[in-house]
Amino acid sequence: MTNRISEIVVKAGARRSEVVCFEHRRGDHREQRLRIVLEPGSELELQELHYGRSAGELALQIDVELAQGARMRHAAVLDDPGGGRFTTERTIRLAGQAELEYTRLSCGAASDREILHANMEGRDSRFRHGALLLVEPGRHAGLELEIAHGGRRAASESLCRCIVSANGSGRFAGRIRIDPQGQGADARLRNDNLLLHETARMETRPELEVYADEVQCAHGAATGALDEAALFYLRTRGLTAPQARAMLVRAFASRISDAINLADAQTMAGTILNRALRDDGPGRLAA
Amino acid sequence: MSAPLLDIRELTVRVEGKEILSGLSLEVGRGEVHAIMGPNGAGKSTLAQALAGRDGYGVSAGSMRFDGEDLLGMSPEERACKGLFLGFQYPVEIPGVSNMYLLRSALNAQRKAAGQPEINAAEFLRRARQEASRLKLKPELLKRGVNEGFSGGEKKRNEMLQLAVLKPRLAVLDETDSGLDIDALKVVASGIRALRDGQRAFVLITHYERILNLVSPDKVHVLAGGGIARSGGAELVQELEAAGYETFLREAA
Amino acid sequence: MSAPAARNPEIQELLQRKYQHGFVTDIESDTLPPGLDEDVIRVISARKEEPEFLLDWRLRAFRYWREAREPSWAKLNIPPIDYQAISYYSAPGAAKDAPKSLDEVDPRLLETYDKLGIPLHERARLAGVAVDAVFDSVSVATTFKSRLAEAGVIFCPFSEAVREHPELVRKYLGSVVPYRDNYFAALNSAVFTDGSFVYVPKNTRCPMELSTYFRINERNTGQFERTLIIADEGSEVSYLEGCTAPMRDENQLHAAVVELVALKDARIKYSTVQNWYPGDEKGRGGIYNFVTKRGDCRGRNSSISWTQVEAGSAITWKYPSCILRGDNSTGEFYSVAVTNNFQQADTGTKMIHIGRNTSSNILSKGISAGRAQNTYRGLVKVFPRAEGARNRTQCDSLLIGRDCGAHTFPHMDIGHPRAVVEHEATTSRISEDQLFYCRQRGLGEEDAVNLIVNGFCKQVFNMLPMEFAVEAQALMNVSLEGAIG
Structure with missing residues (x-):
């Protein structure tokens, strides 16, 4: 068992761009910690990449702290065709006027579970969150999310999409909590899921807990299969059924995958999608 | 000589800590039609909201009198019951509350305040339908939720319907003409003309001269720099059309 | 035990013994002292001359x-309840210290009746005035009964059904809500004293709306009420429960159970207006309402629709649900829950999709004012064989004031890809723009709020039978009194 602690600190007013790679090898059983601190007014572009062929258990703890006025774009991609079991505990703290855009794509793990706590403690802080979980046959992916609005006029927007294939299961438990001090909150939470097979399964809990009155909150969730009418339409235009399916699944994924636009993460996300959704034949997802 | 219907003196209004109107004065007599023009951000809508008594539009100096009575300190509904009507620039949607129901509740609230009995339901329906058809408002819109799913033009015509049914003494129309095609504009203009009776006064807040060509105003004011930069007759409209607001902005500054 | 319980000498002795504990006046002699044990249950069953299967079931x-333990998962702050301090049996007519005329009734209650527009002759009944006067409703009820009998519809007190139609009771009681379902359902099953029973025969459309209002020959059944409605194949029935007027009630704990069974092609519509005493503006007193309501769409093409307006009670714990077992069956839940002052409501529904092409629709409107907490809690479950299942859920919450809370906890568990499940929810305060718009047209602030809130609830009120819908509106206005300013 290996334990590693890494830390990225961006000094006040500085701008940085970082790539953090985690290679997970067969038989790994370890805990890893990553701490990211943005001092006041600093900016960071961070790519967090996990890949490898593991079959072990991995526990990751990632803490992200943004001080006053700090801004961060964060793309995380997890690709583990080896089928490891991941549990990521991620905590995010946003001070006044801090802005975070965080997008994560996961594919391949036998089990991928992220527990995300975002504390919007500062006034006028902003958080945009996207998660795309590609659940391959027989695998499991889940996101447990809590966004707490403690500061005034904080705005959060979260979109989680799951694509679940045969015998796979997805789970989304998302909660927005508006504390009494969180007046003026604007919070949006959405979870959309695509079930690709009879045996696919999805559990969804999008929750709102509101203790302030001057708020705008909305949450939505939808779960269903690919649109038969759209499939038919594409086939009348000459696409094969697998091509049509892949195209629609890709379109569904693109709302989030498009937001992964930092160089290496983008390449990695593209590779994953191409593998999962080969449109010249049956990919692993849309088969 | 009685007092003017609306008498605004040295009015200063602050919104979110910022002074928008500074010492604005304006008199509107009975039966008159006034136009207030001005560039975006000049404070035209602020004047309308302050007149109607909206929270957050704090009057820090000056006075507003309506038919000799002080408007400051009156709630929005008291002002409405006195006969002050505001046509909203962005009429509000109230889902689930039928358009007719709101109109009847409003009319009865105003009649009650005036010591009159509630209007008979059949009489109300007849009147509302008549006015709606005059304004070419589709009958099904009367039954729908207040402004719910109405197009921009339908919302503006619905404001005119409320005006026609409530028959206020002073109507302040905040950009009722904007976003309307020429047919809708004609309907609105003829609605205003039909309601002119020598007593009822109008304040048309607008950005464009086209409505003023249809409803010839008695007086035209240019609002700039937080106050009335210039007043004149209908000829001022033509001058504005030719020269734009630039010159007035300079004069105000 | 082979002998009917009533003739059991031990029970007789027990009754005697309890009488010796100082119950002297003849009014009180028919009320059991507080406490709950097996003997008390035997007494209840004996008094009601129940068949043995029912006593066994109760035990x-x-x-x-x-x-069992009280459930603690709800977002409710429930003060400890002393179940041994409650008296579990009180015979009809045994109400003590009932007012003898309207002059003795709390004037604030009468004022509320005024605001709700309750007819004078009903006020006495609602206020629990102890008179034997024949109300208008009695004669109405008589014609009512004969029309139902003509159609073959059975509508009677539960205890009467136990005597007259034991085979139906035995077949269906507990078949939708088993006594093991939850703590309060178990308590109700053990000690329920009465309620309603409805059976609508095959291919019969019940000729009128059934209402608890017409159930005249009972008093004091409110505490542990048991309702069972069976709609046989191809039948249709609409049932109204409750009343917009607050009823006088000295019991703090209410734990009712309602079971609905819809067989093939049958339709049941169940509407509730709940306005039990909510406690005062300081949060003192008020009814605790722990209700288990569930409908079973047992046959193909059956449908069950719940509509509720929950305005009263200090604590509401209630989830009217549908088990969509039959293929093509439909479940609906329409709810308005309004909480003010210190009220707490945790309410919602469960839609369990088991059959193919089942569909459900959920529309919930929560309004929270004062220091109240209002929670929607829901479950939509789609079983793997429920191909083509559809659910649409809409939950909207409105907040009035800074110290209240509104919470939405839906749970969707989807086990079939050709199921379409959609959920939308919003929470917001009452819009300043809407308020100002109404006031500019001349409406006072309170009227404007009432107008907007009623608009917010409109889609649910539309589901209520006509006369209920009008009353529900008035009720909303009374419930939100003092919420502004």
Whole structure:
């Protein structure tokens, strides 16, 4: 068992761009910690990449702290065709006027579970969150999310999409909590899921807990299969059924995958999608 | 000589800590039609909201009198019951509350305040339908939720319907003409003309001269720099059309 | 035990013994002293001359309840309840210290009746005035009964059904809500004293709306009420429960159970207006309402629709649900829950999709004012064989004031890809723009709020039978009194 602690600190007013790679090898059983601190007014572009062929258990703890006025774009991609079991505990703290855009794509793990706590403690802080979980046959992916609005006029927007294939299961438990001090909150939470097979399964809990009155909150969730009418339409235009399916699944994924636009993460996300959704034949997802 | 219907003196209004109107004065007599023009951000809508008594539009100096009575300190509904009507620039949607129901509740609230009995339901329906058809408002819109799913033009015509049914003494129309095609504009203009009776006064807040060509105003004011930069007759409209607001902005500054 | 319980000498002795504990006046002699054990259940069953299967069932429920714990998952702050301090049996007419005329009734209650527009002759009944006067409703009820009999519809007190139609009761009681379902259902199963029973025969459309209002020959059944409605194949029935007027009630704990069974092609519509005493503006007193309501769409093409307006009670714990077992069956839940002052409501529904092409629709409107907490809690479950299942859920919450809370906890568990499940929810305060718009047209602030809130609830009120819908509106206005300013 290996334990590693890494830390990225961006000094006040500085701008940085970082790539953090985690290679997970067969038989790994370890805990890893990553701490990211943005001092006041600093900016960071961070790519967090996990890949490898593991079959072990991995526990990751990632803490992200943004001080006053700090801004961060964060793309995380997890690709583990080896089928490891991941549990990521991620905590995010946003001070006044801090802005975070965080997008994560996961594919391949036998089990991928992220527990995300975002504390919007500062006034006028902003958080945009996207998660795309590609659940391959027989695998499991889940996101447990809590966004707490403690500061005034904080705005959060979260979109989680799951694509679940045969015998796979997805789970989304998302909660927005508006504390009494969180007046003026604007919070949006959405979870959309695509079930690709009879045996696919999805559990969804999008929750709102509101203790302030001057708020705008909305949450939505939808779960269903690919649109038969759209499939038919594409086939009348000459696409094969697998091509049509892949195209629609890709379109569904693109709302989030498009937001992964930092160089290496983008390449990695593209590779994953191409593998999962080969449109010249049956990919692993849309088969 | 009685007092003017609306008498605004040295009015200063602050919104979110910022002074928008500074010492604005304006008199509107009975039966008159006034136009207030001005560039975006000049404070035209602020004047309308302050007149109607909206929270957050704090009057820090000056006075507003309506038919000799002080408007400051009156709630929005008291002002409405006195006969002050505001046509909203962005009429509000109230889902689930039928358009007719709101109109009847409003009319009865105003009649009650005036010591009159509630209007008979059949009489109300007849009147509302008549006015709606005059304004070419589709009958099904009367039954729908207040402004719910109405197009921009339908919302503006619905404001005119409320005006026609409530028959206020002073109507302040905040950009009722904007976003309307020429047919809708004609309907609105003829609605205003039909309601002119020598007593009822109008304040048309607008950005464009086209409505003023249809409803010839008695007086035209240019609002700039937080106050009335210039007043004149209908000829001022033509001058504005030719020269734009630039010159007035300079004069105000 | 082979002998009917009533003739059991031990029970007789028990009754005698309890009488010796100082119950002297003849009014009180028919009320059991506080406390709950197996003997009390035997007494209840004996008094009601119940068949043995029912006593057995009650006892099994009691034994289960004794070991069970109060549920704690709801977002409610429930003060401890002393179940041994409650008296579980009170015979009809045994109400003590009932007012003898309207002059003795709390004037604030009368004022509320005024605001709700309750007819004078009903006020006495609602206020629990102890008179034997024949109300208008009696004659209405008589014609009512004969029309139902003509159609073959059975509508009677539960205890009467136990005597007259034991086979139906035995077949269906507990078949939708088993006594093991939850703590309060177990308690109700053990000690329920009465309620309503409805059976609508095959291919019969019940000729009128059935209403608890017409159930005249009972008093004091409110505490542990048991309702069972069976709609046989191809039948249709609409049932109204409750009343917009607050009823006088000295019991703090209410734990009712309602079971609905819809067989093939049958339709049941169940509407509730709940306005039990909510406690005062300081949060003192008020009814605790723990209700288990569930409908079973047992046959193909059956449908069950719940509509509720929950305005009263200090604590509401209630989830009217549908088990969509039959293929093509439909479940609906329309709810308005309004909480003010210190009220707490945790309410919602469960839609369990088991059959193919089942569909459900959920529309919930929560309004929270004062220091109240209002929670929607829901479950939509799609079983793997429920191909083509559809659910649409809309939950909207409105907040009035800074110290209240509104919470939405839906749970969707989807096990079939050709199921379409959609959920939308919003929470917001009452819009300043809407308020100002109404006031500019001349409406006072309170009227403007009432108008907007009623608009917010409109889609649900539309589901209520006509006369209920009008009353519900008035009720909303009374419930939100003092919420502004």
